[in-house]
Amino acid sequence: MFMTRQVIKCDENKDHPSESPLAKGGITGEEEKHDYQGAKMGMWMFLFTELLLFTGLFLLYSTFRSKYSQEFHAASAELNSAMGTFNTVILLSSSLTMALSISAIKEGKKHLSIMFQRLTIFLGLFFLVNKYFEWSAKIHHGIYPNSPELLQRGKGETIFFGLYYLLTGIHGLHVIAGIILLTVMMVLTKKDRINREVFIKLENSGLYWHLVDIIWVYLFPVFYLIS
């Protein structure tokens, strides 16, 4: 039933071009560690789990918004939409620099790539600093989960600001995770572990960064622009 690999390798290749890479006789031993398609596939599935996590949060948001649409409308007006817009621009620019760093490494321009990675990290930090000021201003006005001020304003606004802190908070944690990830990538690029030939780690980190960016693109309108 089973023959050794050497005997049948050649005709198997011709017969089943659509099979897995092993069937094509493509990947063995050392090469398995650099299975580009496999790494990409795993990353996309991971991104999907992240997306599902936020789907649950958006489910919570939409249920409560349909219940308290008036209150959500009113509470949203209190958010600083200029600040939100500014942060959106920052994150979108960081996605650009992220993409540029990958293009640079693909052309073998190591230092350019590191420069763009550094820029991406800087923009991510900038985003967090803005977020910090935004949150502190709100907390200063007594608006935070379970605060007396908020409870007195009624159910709808309590839920709105609860969701605001929860969703932007979890998103913020993802930005921090992305910054840590990119810092590691920068070190790996410096050590030439990420290079012109092997750049899947940087590319996957880029995918993660874009995901964090896209989630913000949805968070921004549902909180800042519904008033």
Add this chain to the structure above:
Amino acid sequence: MTINSFYNTPGRHTGILSWILSTDHKRIGILYLTSMFSFFFVAVILGVLMRLELIAPGRTIMSATTYNAVFTVHGVIMIFLFIIPGIPAGLGNFIMPLQIGARDVAFPRINLMSWWFYISGALVILVSLFTGGGAPDTGWTFYVPYSIMTGTNVTLAVFGVFLLGISSTLTGINFVTTIHRLRAPGMKWFRMPLFVWSLYATGWVQILATPVLALTLLLLIAERLFGFGFFDPSKGGDPLMFEHLFWIYSHPAVYIMILPAMGAVTEIIPVFARRTIFGYKAIAFSSLAIAGAGYLVWGHHMFTSGMSDMARMVFSFLTFIVAIPSGIKVFNWVASLYKGSIELVSPLLFTITFIFLFSIGGLTGLINGALATNVFVHGTYFIVAHFHYTMFGGTAFAFFAALHFWFPKITGRMYRESLAIKAWIILFIGFNVLYFPMFILGLEGMPRRYYDYLPRFQPEQFISTVGSWILAAGLAIMFYNLISSIFRGEKAPGNPWGGSTLEWTTSSPPPHENFEDLPVVTGGPYRFGKKE
């Protein structure tokens, strides 16, 4: 053990580190098996204590508060530490790469990381039992509002379960990628063993459902720490939201538990009936159908919680739909045995028991899934009996079957068949004596999770407790047999059962690289001629 076995190839580290830092899928599989059976042992003891408390009305050996903690911890350990990782992470890790003719999984280091998440989650849960306000007493479902109000250590326990969720998701991603990318030359999709198909379906459920559990648990932690109010009506929240989010994961999770078990018995039946499986594609697609439809039936846990009639009817209808692919599988297993030349050895005895007990569990599931009867049995012992018949009688018996079946491959030794059959008889009797009276208790109106009961329930409660002793004795004999055989059993040949899937073509235990030469597959997985 042969010289060229993975036991003799420790890799970079030595001693215990050669296990807990190994990226070899076989070593990781054994790490999972040993750790999860240790937790299983703890939960069995808790279960026996719980039954002992219920032997007579009133206080017997523990207080009501302790009883609440005991059934919660029994449930949390059995569900999250034993039966969810159970077959996929333990046996799946060891067997699946062998069955598709791969050298390892797609991401060996992430595989090791999954085990570390698993063991950290387990340790966090264990710590939560003895610190803070004491062991959680909410039941394994952590329902709000009680889980937010109770002073026990729910926050830490829930964080432990969150870590276990990460472990499960990563395993799912790893397995799906492995099955897509690392099949041996010629191993087309429809030449894969059905155990691999079931792990593939399970992998997708793990990927698609677990993030929702992670979110639900995060919300519960946030609620306890900051008091957002999402589940608190006085702050505008809704406790039903928790139940929805919880069951969106936890119902698909029962298919994470049962699908690999179904896959394992599908491997065992053809080998001991010595004929090909009946309806290969039907079994493969029914795994995917169960995974797909199982995602949409969570509402049947909430029929009495307050939902619109329309929603309840849709959820009830979909629940009946899930019974169809499950029924297809049962028919196919029985049809595979028909006219086979059956060898009635312990793995097959456990398998047939699985079919019998799982059928009882599955059919009583329809009684729970029908709206009118659900109102009658909801929250009674009937439910307890039903899920023990599916989870213990189903998954755990299939797990035992698979453990005996692959024992020679994993350890390189044979167990004592006569003792295995004795253990099987005792387990079968003990199981039914323990859980069947619960169906009757449930129909008579005994509510689940109650510490005390009316004297009229005493006869069934007493029989059930006696059953728990028989079952525990059976487990003790089975594990004594398996563990002592690791050291004293006869050496196993590469293919002791005459199996025809790839894992039997390599030596027992397999070498570090799994195969001397990567195999090339030229036909389906179940082809039997004369036994070698």
